[in-house]
Amino acid sequence: SYVLTQPPSVSVAPGKTARITCGGNNIGSKSVHWYQQKPGQAPVLVIYYDSDRPSGIPERFSGSNSGNTATLTISRVEAGDEADYYCQVWDSSSDHRGVFGGGTKLTVL
Amino acid sequence: EVQLVESGGGLIQPGGSLRLSCAASGFTVSSNYMSWVRQAPGKGLEWVSVIYSGGSTYYADSVKGRFTISRDNSKNTLYLQMNSLRAEDTAVYYCARGRGTMAYFDYWGQGTLVTVSS
Numbered sequence: 001s002y003v004l005t006q007p008p009s010v011s012v013a014p015g016k017t018a019r020i021t022c023g024g025n026n027i028g029s030k031s032v033h034w035y036q037q038k039p040g041q042a043p044v045l046v047i048y049y050d051s052d053r054p055s056g057i058p059e060r061f062s063g064s065n066s067g068n069t070a071t072l073t074i075s076r077v078e079a080g081d082e083a084d085y086y087c088q089v090w091d092s093s094s095d096h097r098g099v100f101g102g103g104t105k106l107t108v109l
Numbered sequence: 110e111v112q113l114v115e116s117g118g119g120l121i122q123p124g125g126s127l128r129l130s131c132a133a134s135g136f137t138v139s140s141n142y143m144s145w146v147r148q149a150p151g152k153g154l155e156w157v158s159v160i161y162s163g164g165s166t167y168y169a170d171s172v173k174g175r176f177t178i179s180r181d182n183s184k185n186t187l188y189l190q191m192n193s194l195r196a197e198d199t200a201v202y203y204c205a206r207g208r209g210t211m212a213y214f215d216y217w218g219q220g221t222l223v224t225v226s227s
Contacts, residue, residue, distance in 0.1 A: 001170075033213035035154070042203055042217040043146075043154065054215065086154050090212040096167040098144060098156030098212065 002091045004101035011107045012077050020104045022070040022087030030089045032070040034063060037103075038083045046085075047072060074106070082108045111135035111216045113204050118221030125194050125225075131187040131204030131218055139182045142207040144214065145189050147200035147223075155200070158189065159207065172198075194225045 005023040012018040022032060032050050035043035045054050047063040050070065060075045074081055087101040117129040129145070145157040158168045158178040166178050177190040187204050201222050205214035 031209075031213075035214075037154075042219055043214075044217075045213060045215050048213040048215075049209065084153075088154075088156075088213065096159060096161075096165075097169060098146070098159070098214075100146075100154040100156060103153040 001097070002089065002099050004087055004089065004099055006087060006101040006104045008102070009105045009107065011109055013109045014077055014079060016077055018074040018077050018081070018106055020072040020085050020106065022072070022101050023068055024070075024089065025068060027068055027070050027089070028066045032063065032065050033088045034072045035086045035088065036083045037086065043086065077108055079108050082106055111206070113206065113216055113218035115202065115204055115218040115221040118202065118223045120224045120226065121194055122227050123195060123225055126190070126192045127194065127223060129189040129191070129202055129221060129223070133185050133187065136206070138180050138185050138187055142212065143180065143187045144205050144207055144212075145178060146203045146205055146214070148203070148220075149197075149200040157202070159212075160187070191223070196225050199223060199225045
């Protein structure tokens, strides 16, 4: 089955840029989606199809995907961005299933 | 406004059964594909199951043969029947609406907690 690998934690100072990676075999050939989850809350979609932003998500959130790594970039990080972030793909190669990365805890210093 | 409201969680003994419900409003469940995603305490998200608009269903290996996803079009409600429950099924269960050909989940419910323990 397809595996997505994320770093457990990323730390960044306010106003700086945070980059959260999601590794997978030839992930560049797949569409990657990203979710933000704050404690006690349901996940919220922040990026879909590698780099599209849903309405209401700040332009500070962006995404890219190439080769074996997809990246969620958060510019001008704010305290309110502190959360867990998950990447996700849909694997329909052999069986239809969703695949999530293990999640990355973003800490704003 | 799209809303998803889960219910049916609770404390259940190992080997028992439970049925979760997800009542949808603001869209038609049968015209979309819907998934269940769970999150064990302190852990990450785990995809559980999907039902497509055409009725096809798929499951994670960890629940295949024990869980059944279904929907009631007249009630605009999604279900997850969980049988032969194990301690490792303990989690918050979310229903989510899937979109696109390479599915992403644009709306999520608030989740319902299932605790499997004796």
